[in-house]
Amino acid sequence: MLFEQILNGLAIGSVYSLVAIGYTMVFGVLKLVNFANGSVYLLGAYFTLMTYFALGRNFWLCFILGVIGCGIVGFCLDQFGLKRLRATNAPRLAGLITTMGMAMIIDNFILLFFGSETKPYPNMINFGRIRIGNSSISSNQIVILGVALALMLLLSLLTYTTKIGKAMQCTAQNINATKLMGINTNLIISMTFILSSALAAVAGVLVGMYYQTIDITSGFSVGMKTMASAVLGGVGILPGAMVGGLLIGLFETLGATYVSSGYSNAIAFAILILVILFKPEGLFGKKTINKV
């Protein structure tokens, strides 16, 4: 029972990690919370479902199309809103409001296009259950965990070993110095948005397949929880977001099972608040010294 619940929590948590990475990457380069990320997560799931019905049941093709579509949405988000604000040196809160407005647009677009009712979702990763000892685990969980971990590994390789990844780290450290080094920061920021949106879309599809339903309200709550995950691990730190997501997923699942199902979200947030109180820089963050 405990083992199954832990695995269940890890599977959901790994999906949270994927979305949390998006928050943390955008926060890293722009020092901005991208409120639209939760909406993009939902859009990915719906977009894949739409192409699935429109393009004749080839799920994996539709999956790729959905991810690419969300990448384009992420690109537009930066291109038509935040890039212009950056160009005029607008206050950071203007960027925040812009992302909230974008979230509003995406949410209402989904509502108009797909309706508010809960929709069934095809499950492509169900290969039966595997028995280990006296507990059984579903293949869903293993596939989700596997895909999420593989993507995280890929992303870590991209960030820490390639030239583009180095450029991203530089932008996060000091955007003006990066520009002076001849790096096209706008391109890097656009790429960050595309990556974070694509990851959110993958997460959306994985969760859709896992629960076999999607509904319009889940985007917002996942957005909030993943934002919390990013802070839990330490904002702007890639491994932090990964571990933070896994932990929030675990807390939530275990809390729902052993404490109270009604309070599962509250438990996750209460733990987050406690962590912030005692270690404000997050689990993986380094303490910064205030310099005058």
Next chain:
Amino acid sequence: MSALRTALKKTGIMVACHINKIAFVSVLLLLMFPLVNQSAYTLRIATVAMMYIMIALSLNLLTGFCGLMSIGHAAFWGIGAYTAAILAKNLGWGMGTCLIASALVSGFFGMMLGLPVLKLKGYYLTIVTLGFCEIIRMVELNWMSLTRGPLGINNIPYPNLFGIVLKSRVEIYYIMLGLMVLTGLVVHSIVHSRIGKAIVAIREDDLAASAMGINVTLYKIMVFIISATIMGVAGGFYAHYIRYIEPSIFNTGTSMNMLIMAIFGGLGSIPGTIIGATILTVLPETIRFLAEYRNLIYGFLIIVLMLIKPSGVLGDVNMEYIKKRYYASKAGDKG
């Protein structure tokens, strides 16, 4: 174009010099408004707009003047609303005492949250308030015996002020007007007092402020409590006005909408806040004919307005400065 600009500048100077008189006249006009227009729809929008002005003022005090961003203020609104609803319905308290109780309970929660959290800097408060809002909503949703959970509390008694039951919308309008003016005066006097100077200093640079002998944490907690108290009063009024409350209203989405109002009007500007909250309450009503496309257009408009004027409607307008410069230039002309 340049003629337009000079005209705009002249109007700006006029407004800045006579802002107190303008505020006074606006209140007088609002007092007379129900005499002219008694349509239920207009009065309702006016009442709700004034409630949102009150909320936006409270958020602007926190975010605009002190630089602390909260995306969980709907929780305090909800705490105030539930306090008033439970006291009025179960114990039959009058509106005045209910509002005071709402203010106290909300302020208490603000203190409990602020005391540990406000020692921290930056976006931590934002995330903590987000979590706080979710937790409070979960409690409202699950504490069946007190809040009736998802069913919500219905049939909250009509506002009862000193034994007189106020049923008409005009009377409620006047109560709201009174509360709004009171809030405006409170926020105005805080901002123009020693506390106001201190919190603006904290917003600009908290390290420098503490070097000047300002107790940063104390002032932050103070402003947070005041802001939570105002939200509580607004919540208490809301419960009496709508007479039905349920937990899903008091979520993070609502908090964000409130914050959008404050930022949209212009952070650190009281007239801006009033204009912003009014526009963003009236705007969704005026585009109601767009039916289901309404929220889509609303989001779009917010982005467009942010692109045109990123600091909000009156965010970068310093009335005091304009006024002083105008008088100085006049004195210069004479001398």
